[in-house]
Amino acid sequence: MNILYIFAHPEPKSFNSAMKEMAIRTLKDKGNNVRLSDLYVMDFKPVLDKNDFLQRKKTDSFNPFLEQMTASKEGTFSEDIMTEMEKIKWADVLIFQFPIFFTGMPAIMKGWIDRVFAAGFAFSPIKERVYENGLLKGKKAMMVISTGAEEDWYSSGGKHGDIHELLKYINHCTFEYVGMEVLDMHLTFAAGKMSSERGDEELARYMEKLNLLFPDS
Amino acid sequence: MNILYIFAHPEPKSFNSAMKEMAIRTLKDKGNNVRLSDLYVMDFKPVLDKNDFLQRKKTDSFNPFLEQMTASKEGTFSEDIMTEMEKIKWADVLIFQFPIFFTGMPAIMKGWIDRVFAAGFAFSPIKERVYENGLLKGKKAMMVISTGAEEDWYSSGGKHGDIHELLKYINHCTFEYVGMEVLDMHLTFAAGKMSSERGDEELARYMEKLNLLFPDS
Numbered sequence A, B: 001m002n003i004l005y006i007f008a009h010p011e012p013k014s015f016n017s018a019m020k021e022m023a024i025r026t027l028k029d030k031g032n033n034v035r036l037s038d039l040y041v042m043d044f045k046p047v048l049d050k051n052d053f054l055q056r057k058k059t060d061s062f063n064p065f066l067e068q069m070t071a072s073k074e075g076t077f078s079e080d081i082m083t084e085m086e087k088i089k090w091a092d093v094l095i096f097q098f099p100i101f102f103t104g105m106p107a108i109m110k111g112w113i114d115r116v117f118a119a120g121f122a123f124s125p126i127k128e129r130v131y132e133n134g135l136l137k138g139k140k141a142m143m144v145i146s147t148g149a150e151e152d153w154y155s156s157g158g159k160h161g162d163i164h165e166l167l168k169y170i171n172h173c174t175f176e177y178v179g180m181e182v183l184d185m186h187l188t189f190a191a192g193k194m195s196s197e198r199g200d201e202e203l204a205r206y207m208e209k210l211n212l213l214f215p216d217s
Helices: A015-029 A064-074 A079-090 A107-116 A163-176 A196-213 B015-029 B064-074 B079-090 B107-116 B163-176 B196-213
Strands: A002-007 A033-038 A093-099 A140-146 A186-188 B002-007 B033-038 B093-099 B140-146 B186-188
Touching: A002 A015, A002 A079, A015 A033, A015 A093, A015 A140, A015 A196, A033 A079, A079 A107, A107 B107, A140 A163, A163 B163, A186 A196, B002 B015, B002 B079, B015 B033, B015 B093, B015 B140, B015 B196, B033 B079, B079 B107, B140 B163, B186 B196
Parallel strands: A002 A033, A002 A093, A093 A140, A140 A186, B002 B033, B002 B093, B093 B140, B140 B186
Antiparallel strands: none
8 A cells, every 4th residue: 555654743752753663664564655744854834825836826815725726726836735745646545643732733734734635636615525525535544643641631521521522523624524534543642751661562552553454465 | 901813814805804904903992902913924933843942951852842841931932932922921812813724723823822832831731730720821712713614514413513512622622721711702604705795794793792702991
């Protein structure tokens, strides 16, 4: 399978980075092709703005939706967006790994979604190309998330609430919206307080999940 | 009252901008002090990284949480963050206005939260200064949101699901987490298809909401 691994953590020596390295090795060992978008290393621009478009449909005012629809038709997104779109076209599976910041993706990854899952490329509400007819239909998405808080904070009745409830909206209104099938997410709680022993256990647990989801090609 | 208005839309001629202009005028007319963080105009940097810190507690690896805790104590955040923190200290109310992108804030505003609602400044899990004891206790937060989709898409049983369910996690795990009281949000559906007539109605409806929430000082 072709797997695009989208990763957002600023520190190469972090536990998140160790997970990412292990995952890519494991997936490749099983005969998959893996490409990596390491957003901090790429210094990926997260802000959707006028510079996303090589040409403009309308120059007197900036309508992001209209410009995305046009650029999807004409192939006139900026180069960084076109590169990521090519990776998506190539991929069967997209894995998004990130530490959760305030119930969501860090801004650098949220911006990847905002800019690359563009109208006309990933979905098209005008032609009802959303959900079961989304333009990325046939592909799969998976979130791999670390939290600062302990698991009990993220359980039903916990202080934050059930993390599955919280994240189902990202899965539904982002990945299912563009037509993708959502794979069971992988969660690592309290990643900031990781002893070396628990670190090994958590890496093994993630490897097991990957083995289950991606059997040998 | 002192009101900080945080705004994220790239186009000054947009309906979102018209709402923002009207809101600031209305709030000022009622005797409030209003400061504006217009994130696109400010070219606000959304990515939490090493450059957020004038000094580093730990230089061999970058631990965002540790550096935020230290910088909150020492006052050593980068200038753009310190400026926003001063505005928050000054404010009684924070209003966040944005078009919803994929169930959340545009990256430029998500990054404002990631960087400015820093550990040690807005919350401190170590000392249980979260939720009812959050460090921004006494202040209020309100989201003002426009959607591309029609209201029925965002209703219970609609394709996206109930927008109140979806957004309650942002309210809870972001604003309530840092101790703020959450004000009733204001929603404008299908903002991309705004006739001039409906635009006037929507502006009037928003003004009515503001009059209700912020009676004359």
